[in-house]
Amino acid sequence: MKxxxxxxxxxxxxxxxxxxxxxxxxxxxxxxxxxxxxxLIQNPNLAAPKQQLVPVHLIERETT
Structure with a gap:
């Protein structure tokens, strides 16, 4: 198990x-x-972004 x-x-x-x-x-x-x-504050008619990706990364230690 990991x-x-x-x-x-x-x-x-x-x-x-x-x-x-x-x-x-x-x-x-x-x-x-x-x-x-x-x-959105500066332009209330602007469509809010549905989804944005922020990168993640795996930190491998002793449980992988």
Whole structure:
């Protein structure tokens, strides 16, 4: 069995065995959200984006 966490929390680095995790760029996620919100505030008739992808990456530790 393999176990993988999400958000690469600090705890995942200190478990035994160390937990592999999917990490997301929270700064990029926040920036994208703010840009979309500001665009909607400046132009209320603008269609809100349905979906935007923010890259993630796998941090392999001892559980993969």
């Amino acid at each position: 176990l993988i966490g999400f958000d690469d929390t600090l705890l995942s680095r200190h478990t035994s065995p160390k937990l592999s995790s999917v990490a997301q760029d929270t700064l990029k996620l926040a920036e994208t959200t703010c840009e979309n919100l500001l665009a």
